[in-house]
Each structure stands twice: as structure tokens, then as C-alpha cells.
Amino acid sequence: EDKVVQSPLSLVVHEGDTVTLNCSYEVTNFRSLLWYKQEKKAPTFLFMLTSSGIEKKSGRLSSILDKKELSSILNITATQTGDSAIYLCAVPNTGNQFYFGTGTSLTVIP
Amino acid sequence: GAGVSQSPSNKVTEKGKDVELRCDPISGHTALYWYRQSLGQGLEFLIYFQGNSAPDKSGLPSDRFSAERTGGSVSTLTIQRTQQEDSAVYLCASSLGLAGGHITYEQYFGPGTRLTVT
Numbered sequence: 001e002d003k004v005v006q007s008p009l010s011l012v013v014h015e016g017d018t019v020t021l022n023c024s025y026e027v028t029n030f031r032s033l034l035w036y037k038q039e040k041k042a043p044t045f046l047f048m049l050t051s052s053g054i055e056k057k058s059g060r061l062s063s064i065l066d067k068k069e070l071s072s073i074l075n076i077t078a079t080q081t082g083d084s085a086i087y088l089c090a091v092p093n094t095g096n097q098f099y100f101g102t103g104t105s106l107t108v109i110p
Numbered sequence: 111g112a113g114v115s116q117s118p119s120n121k122v123t124e125k126g127k128d129v130e131l132r133c134d135p136i137s138g139h140t141a142l143y144w145y146r147q148s149l150g151q152g153l154e155f156l157i158y159f160q161g162n163s164a165p166d167k168s169g170l171p172s173d174r175f176s177a178e179r180t181g182g183s184v185s186t187l188t189i190q191r192t193q194q195e196d197s198a199v200y201l202c203a204s205s206l207g208l209a210g211g212h213i214t215y216e217q218y219f220g221p222g223t224r225l226t227v228t
Binding site: 004006031032034036038041042043044045048088089090092095096098099100101102103 | 112114141143145150151152153154155158160166168169199201215217218219220221222224
């Protein structure tokens with residue numbers, strides 16, 4: 001059965017800390033993995049990863065895919081209170097159904 | 111430009127009633143998805159529309175759930191004879207989808223409809 005698992009479930013850090021969020025997947029005919037940030041209701045797109053070992057970066061956020069390990073990590077450096085959110089990982093299957101993990105809830109304390 | 115819109119933003123209904131949730135995708139997006147998110151849970155896939163193709167309904171939890179997409183644009187998710195376990199936030203997303211033989215996966219989400227069944 002296709003599935004996406006994220007860890008940790010929740011994380012509390014202080015401003016300025018660096019965090020690493022994990023996503024592992026078991027999806028038939030993998031093609032891409034996506035990261036989203038969900039603050040209130042609507043998730044917003046962060047990254048899409050298709051190739052192993054190539055880091056995608058946007059400001060203090062970066063992500064990399066490891067197809068051998070069937071996993072991806074999302075790094076956030078110098079965290080700020082505005083980074084507090086749920087971070088979701090999603091992988092589409094052959095039929096373009098998206099499997100989402102339960103997310104990692106990040107709380108950044110001032 | 112206009113993003114994905116959903117209505118209503120909140121809906122409270124009595125158990126046993128039918129509800130309709132609406133999604134207006136981004137103009138030009140051929141793919142439309144419905145998800146359900148219960149408290150503290152991830153997004154649960156419900157249904158996927160791609161252009162004029164038959165929708166992928168494999169995520170619908172029961173036959174009380176149905177969805178339509180008229181004219182390749184607006185979509186309506188209908189839940190008949192609502193149950194308390196249907197209470198959740200229903201999210202709609204659209205993407206460029208399949209265009210020119212290439213699939214674009216980046217999805218843009220609407221603000222969701224919070225459904226409460228009492």
C-alpha cells in the first residue's frame with residue numbers, strides 16, 4: 001500500500017535554531033515529492049523534488065531527495081516565529097493521486 | 111491573479127442533511143483535487159479531475175460522497191446524509207495538470223470549507 005510517513009510529528013524549537021524534518025515514502029512508480037507549509041487552512045507550495053541528491057533552496061529553507069533511501073529532508077536554518085506551521089510532504093502515485101503525510105507541526109518560540 | 115476559492119468557508123449542518131461544497135479553481139488549471147483534513151490528521155485524497163477525463167474517485171470514503179466538475183471548471187462536492195465523522199476541513203486544489211504531454215504537480219490550495227456535523 002502506498003504511503004508517506006513524516007517525522008517527527010511535532011517539534012518545538014527556539015528562534016535561531018536549525019531544524020530538519022523527515023519524509024519517507026513507499027509509492028509505486030515514484031516521480032516526484034512535494035513539500036508544503038500549512039499555517040491556517042490552505043497549504044502553500046514550497047518545493048518539488050524529482051532528482052536524487054539535488055538540493056532545492058529558497059532562502060532559509062532547503063530540501064533534498066534520496067531515492068535510494070526513499071526519503072527527503074526539509075531543513076530550516078535560523079528559524080523564526082513565522083516558520084511555525086505544519087509542514088506536509090506529498091507524493092503522487094501513477095494515477096496522480098497525492099499521498100500526504102500527517103505532517104510535522106513546528107513551533108518556534110521567541 | 112485570483113487563486114482557488116471555496117465556499118462556504120464554514121458550514122454547520124445537522125446529521126442526516128445533505129451538503130454541497132463548492133470549489134472555483136484557478137482559470138486554465140486542468141487538474142482539480144478534493145481532500146479532507148480531520149483534526150490533527152494529514153490530507154486525505156478524495157477525488158481527482160483531469161480535464162474531460164473520467165475522474166479518479168478512488169478516495170471517496172463512501173457512496174454518500176460524490177463530486178462533479180462542470181465545464182472543466184467549477185467543482186461541487188456533495189455529501190449526502192451527513193454523519194458526525196464527516197466533520198472536517200474540505201480542501202480543494204488545482205494545478206496545471208496534464209498539458210502538452212507533461213504533468214505539472216504543483217497544486218494551489220483554496221482556503222477550505224470547515225464542515226461541522228452536529
